[in-house]
Amino acid sequence: MLLPYLRAQKEIPGVFGMRHIAISLGLIAAVTAFTAKSSFADGIDDKVQLCSGCHGENGIPQEKSTPIIWGQNEGYLYIELRDFKSGARKNDQMSAIVADLSKQDMKALAAHFAGLKWPNTAQPSPSKDITKQALTVIGSIGCTSCHLDQYQGDGSTPRLAGQQSGYLQKTMADFRDRSRGNNPGMSDLLNAAQPADLDPIAQYLASLTVIGGGQ
């Protein structure tokens, strides 16, 4: 019913958008390669290397409980670094790493990793029953209100789609028992879920890709 009335005032959106993204991502890769060598304050190159030690040389972390940060949203990465530094988010390893970072350094690091391509970890899709359980809880709490409909997040809200399942599960558990204390709103929301819901949610989110996102 819709298509016969469609006028050709622009390209077919799917095709156009994909091309646009491919160009954008290409540009990002090119520019960040350049800026990475040119614009960081002293010592940031070393920090990038340091990050890669755990978060992965190719964007895939060494441990399942370590988050993917390549392609993560810039505002989110900055806020987390800020919170590690202030102590609002606690992690011995990260606290030591961010201790000497300036606000400018943290913003530069966030921009750097946000500009990299999200890696493909090819995590398997869960069964229909597990997916259904995950979607019921997600719908009830309203996760997509902030993380958006492909769980790609935006700005200061993290991408969840394709994140490491082990990290997702640990994070949700940490929010629930408030050992991750830098977002009480998330703690409250996760406490509205049941412990048995966490694994299905983690499996489901980890298996997702973002359409048009390269993975």
Add this chain to the structure above:
Amino acid sequence: MVGIRSSHAHAAAVGTLLAFSIFTAASAQEIEHKSKEAVKGAPSPTVTQDELTKAAQDTKQFLHTNGNYEQTRYYLGKQINTANVAKLRPAWIFQMDVRESLETTPIIVGDVMYVTTSFDHVYALNAKTGEQYWHYKHKMGPITTYCCGPNNRGVAVYDDKVYLATLDAKLIALDAKTGSLVWETELADPESGYSETMAPTAVNGKIIIGTNGGEYGIRGFVRAYDAKTGKLVWNFDTVPENSVGVWATKDATGKDLHRDIEAEKAQFAKTGDPYKTLGGGVWQNPAVDLKLNRIFFVVGNPSPDLDGSQRPGDNLYTDSLVSLDLDTGKYVCHLQYIPHDVWDFDAVSPPILVDVKDKDGKVIPGVIHGGKTGFVYVHDRKDCSLIRFSEPMVAQENMWSLPTADGVRMLPGANGGVEWSPMAVNPKHSLAYAINLHQPMTYQVQSNPYPDGKLWLGGAFKVIPSEESFGNVTAVNYDTGKIKWQVKTPEPMMGGALATAGDLVFTGEANGWFRAYNAESGKVLWSFQCGAGVNAPPSAYSLDGKEYIVVGAGGNTQIDFKRGNNIIAFTLD
């Protein structure tokens, strides 16, 4: 799919492009022109204050988010009417790059239409053909902190400029002809939870704007900026330094709020006035009374939403209708619907100025507002006092049960009732048309300290998966408070309504249906399947003697309705 990812890529690209611009002489291109005629820019006639003032009588243009300063969303054109609406058909469909939550109201100036998308894109279109003149993409800062989706509800127009407020809490002015940036003003720090989704209002050389952030512990405001320069003219804090009020134990309708006033007073003695992080966002445009030289707007919820223990007092002026002097921003009057709200039952739907009958049956200037409670509230414009409230438009169950650690069920849920969706009125019938949600929720409370601009709900409200959610379209007689008609819809309703002198009411549904109702009876006279949630308020205009109804179909983030990217204009053959 594409638009969403595109936006994401865009956000990432912006930071990079900023860095890139250091190394290149030319800055990144942010404006697209599509057609040959676009090279010359949009044929945008300037908008005068006189046109803005007389917008209610203007059947050619749609110059305000809610149609006119009174915000009636009542369009005087009769060409499309009850007798012929069945023949309404699409004139054109324009597909935008961003496929994400769409809450924009199309604004029509001459034959140019301005629409916005999530993530703050603006398009200037040929209102007759749907062809694009220009496309502006806001250079979003890396930090955005917003509730309920990356929405934008549209632009304001005045003189030769188009005004937009953005997710990263900026107010910007664009050249109406080319879409290029004229000025940009930072309203507040997004790192502290401030964001913008509302459309600005242009009046008497000023641009009026509020702020979002009631879920993040902001201190809300409404401000006026100089339309030419972007400089601040006045500021009104929606939360005053003395936010305590009168320790009211009942809501505006007389229902007991179950407050523990002694405990609140003890807390107040300990921690003082909580005004600095008390929220009070403003989601929708003010109505403007040029005769009284005053504005009327509604203020959102207190922060944290569900936990009242940290914010003793009535939490003025949250959940209130407020009136200010237009020239100075000075307080004139207010009425608080729900003192010390712990259910996120904020006042969101834009107030409407219309003549109403007072308690003695005398016709006086009034203000009406559709509440999350499901009531239509009717006020005396002179002093904001409440004349009456309507029959409830949705079932009210367990109101006002206090949230508990385990969760308490209540209806309406935190989305209403009437959410941000603007009502429309038909003054001929004294009817207000509201769209509602029936969405039971459980309310859980959990006390947390202020988290520095992060999400601060003070608990959680949760849709109950085993219970049915649906919606309705309701016509309420604001002179009597009685419901004239009501039509149940399969999905909860969010978007807005438009009434016309052709005795029609237009509104859309989450399942993609856009419908015309008979204004007097509620009978559905026309329907069109738009392919995505119609969760945006419709507009109307006429060109070359032909009337058009236009609406966005792009779904909604807040309650996860099917996304799309269409602006659809309808007309008769």
